[in-house]
Amino acid sequence: MDIKDLIVDDRDRGVFRVHRSCMTSADLFRQERERILDRCWIYLGHESEVEAPGDYRRRTVAGRPLFFIRGKDDQIRVFLNSCPHRGAMICRRDAGNAGVLQCFYHAWSFSTDGDLIGVPGEDAYGPHFDRTEFCLKSPPRVDSYRGFHFVSFNPQAEDLVTYLAGARDYLDLVVDQAEEGMRVVPGSNRYTIKANWKLLAENSLDGYHLVPTHRTYVDYIAGFGTDDSGDTVSARPPGVAKALGGGHCVSENISRNGRPIARWHPIFGEEARERIARVRRRLVQKHGEERTYRMADTSRNLLIYPNLLIMDFVAISIRYIEPVAPDRMEVTAWHLVPREESGPALATRLDSYLTFLGPGGFATPDDVEVLESCQAGFRATEAGWSDISRGMLNPCPGTSDELQMRGFWRQWHAHMQGRDRTNVKDR
Amino acid sequence: MSRTGSLRSQVEEFLFREAALLDEWRLDDWLDLFADDARYVVPSTDLPEGDPERDLVFIDDDIIRLRARVDRLNSRHSHRESPRSRTRRFVSNVRVEETGDGELRVSANLLVYRFRSGEGAPYVGAIEYILRRDGRDLKIAYRRAVLDLEDLSWHGAVSIIL
Numbered sequence: 001m002d003i004k005d006l007i008v009d010d011r012d013r014g015v016f017r018v019h020r021s022c023m024t025s026a027d028l029f030r031q032e033r034e035r036i037l038d039r040c041w042i043y044l045g046h047e048s049e050v051e052a053p054g055d056y057r058r059r060t061v062a063g064r065p066l067f068f069i070r071g072k073d074d075q076i077r078v079f080l081n082s083c084p085h086r087g088a089m090i091c092r093r094d095a096g097n098a099g100v101l102q103c104f105y106h107a108w109s110f111s112t113d114g115d116l117i118g119v120p121g122e123d124a125y126g127p128h129f130d131r132t133e134f135c136l137k138s139p140p141r142v143d144s145y146r147g148f149h150f151v152s153f154n155p156q157a158e159d160l161v162t163y164l165a166g167a168r169d170y171l172d173l174v175v176d177q178a179e180e181g182m183r184v185v186p187g188s189n190r191y192t193i194k195a196n197w198k199l200l201a202e203n204s205l206d207g208y209h210l211v212p213t214h215r216t217y218v219d220y221i222a223g224f225g226t227d228d229s230g231d232t233v234s235a236r237p238p239g240v241a242k243a244l245g246g247g248h249c250v251s252e253n254i255s256r257n258g259r260p261i262a263r264w265h266p267i268f269g270e271e272a273r274e275r276i277a278r279v280r281r282r283l284v285q286k287h288g289e290e291r292t293y294r295m296a297d298t299s300r301n302l303l304i305y306p307n308l309l310i311m312d313f314v315a316i317s318i319r320y321i322e323p324v325a326p327d328r329m330e331v332t333a334w335h336l337v338p339r340e341e342s343g344p345a346l347a348t349r350l351d352s353y354l355t356f357l358g359p360g361g362f363a364t365p366d367d368v369e370v371l372e373s374c375q376a377g378f379r380a381t382e383a384g385w386s387d388i389s390r391g392m393l394n395p396c397p398g399t400s401d402e403l404q405m406r407g408f409w410r411q412w413h414a415h416m417q418g419r420d421r422t423n424v425k426d427r
Numbered sequence: 428m429s430r431t432g433s434l435r436s437q438v439e440e441f442l443f444r445e446a447a448l449l450d451e452w453r454l455d456d457w458l459d460l461f462a463d464d465a466r467y468v469v470p471s472t473d474l475p476e477g478d479p480e481r482d483l484v485f486i487d488d489d490i491i492r493l494r495a496r497v498d499r500l501n502s503r504h505s506h507r508e509s510p511r512s513r514t515r516r517f518v519s520n521v522r523v524e525e526t527g528d529g530e531l532r533v534s535a536n537l538l539v540y541r542f543r544s545g546e547g548a549p550y551v552g553a554i555e556y557i558l559r560r561d562g563r564d565l566k567i568a569y570r571r572a573v574l575d576l577e578d579l580s581w582h583g584a585v586s587i588i589l
Binding site: 189190194351354355364368 | 469470471472473474477479480481482483484485486487492495496498499502504505506507508544577578579580581582583584585586
């Protein structure tokens with residue numbers, strides 16, 4: 001099938017269909033690597049994960065083994081995790097602190113800013129041996145925005161802020177909630193879903209599935225006195241779904257559950273009420289009523305194209321999707337919290353995270369199951385197409401509509417056909 | 428039998444009974460083993476020493492959420508376990524230590540095989556308890572399952588009680 005025919009996008013009739021081979025074909029998966037993962041900015045990690053000089057973290061990003069390390073000059077640098085000498089991995093732990101990086105194969109050693117500083121028996125190499133040719137290599141492009149570090153394997157990639165397009169405002173809306181900046185708490189959730197990575201990008205922004213798929217979560221929260229129980233899709237306030245350009249998209253809801261930042265809910269307990277009210281007053285003072293309302297009373301699921309999600313509802317989760325095979329993705333989730341929170345405030349937030357999020361939460365396991373179920377269903381190849389046309393004729397689409405998912409797919413389709421940004425008006 | 432030996436067999440008997448209740452999906456009966464102030468914790472795989480008050484963990488249930496977890500698993504809307512997986516638990520290497528205040532600190536090895544949808548894989552780890560005497564019986568005051576797995580690549584979730 002020709003790539004241009006993989007998506008049917010008929011705005012007049014309100015038809016949007018994705019051919020299921022997009023989730024199963026090994027050829028398309030290989031082309032995705034070249035045309036999307038090797039071209040875009042891809043999330044690497046958060047500045048707070050390496051607080052002290054010498055702190056490092058190891059990651060796999062778009063298939064490459066990388067690590068990032070804070071130097072003695074406080075700069076965070078990113079390196080390919082492969083010795084320039086013969087290829088062994090320099091960094092062999094997921095996290096740690098190092099003054100000098102030494103390869104365990106021939107004991108070449110490197111400074112934390114990547115310079116080759118030690119070669120045992122160097123005199124055997126002759127007079128033309130040049131240490132500067134063997135510095136640790138960085139990905140072609142490295143940049144950060146407000147503590148979120150990204151890499152790109154495309155030397156021609158536009159700058160990160162331009163790339164983030166309309167997603168930038170939403171990142172600000174998350175980061176500005178903190179008085180002293182954000183940090184990632186220790187511990188991450190790492191799990192594998194035996195499904196195509198794009199299904200999780202979709203699912204993370206899919207408001208339509210919330211009530212039917214996550215009924216047990218809705219019931220659990222209802223037990224604390226939230227009027228979520230018995231909701232039908234049509235009875236829910238619509239929220240707003242937007243395509244933000246460049247494949248980034250967001251679904252933003254009026255929150256009826258708790259928001260640890262500044263919206264109290266019975267699930268947090270009485271003792272949290274005054275504390276949360278204080279934070280709210282502080283936010284209003286600094287950001288005004290309207291922006292505080294957006295921070296505290298609305299929640300947002302933000303997709304930073306192609307494979308990063310910022311889930312800001314019961315808590316703030318950074319969710320990174322590493323595509324591994326057409327039918328397999330590795331997910332890592334971290335919990336982002338305001339630095340100034342500790343003690344009971346932090347405990348409330350950590351607890352709120354676990355109600356919905358994480359592989360032991362009351363909802364994420366259902367999503368893992370449903371995506372694997374879709375992937376298994378795709379083996380019925382005669383079925384052919386998935387429908388993503390909900391709300392396509394709605395002039396003000398809500399989060400139960402699917403504009404946000406179409407925004408993702410349109411950018412995917414453009415990239416796969418070798419085009420750059422989508423510039424057509426989304427609908 | 429030595430005093431330690433008889434204490435250990437009492438604890439083992441308790442743990443084996445608990446394991447059977449879980450494998451038989453008798454979750455309401457299992458919940459009855461818990462004290463009202465109990466806590467059930469599963470740390471993240473990359474931070475086995477994780478503290479739910481400071482760190483990101485997989486599970487940190489008080490009795491209210493544990494009851495909700497059981498309700499969820501009993502319902503047909505807990506999709507990862509509906510239909511239910513088959514599990515078989517092996518609890519071994521049991522060690523018991525009496526604390527001064529009448530509680531027992533218990534540690535054991537845990538191996539749970541889980542089979543579903545044509546696949547099977549183990550959860551492997553250690554399990555720690557604080558057990559409290561309740562008349563002639565014991566109650567669970569604290570239960571912590573620490574996985575040795577490096578990530579959840581086999582299971583995708585912690586969808587059963589570990």
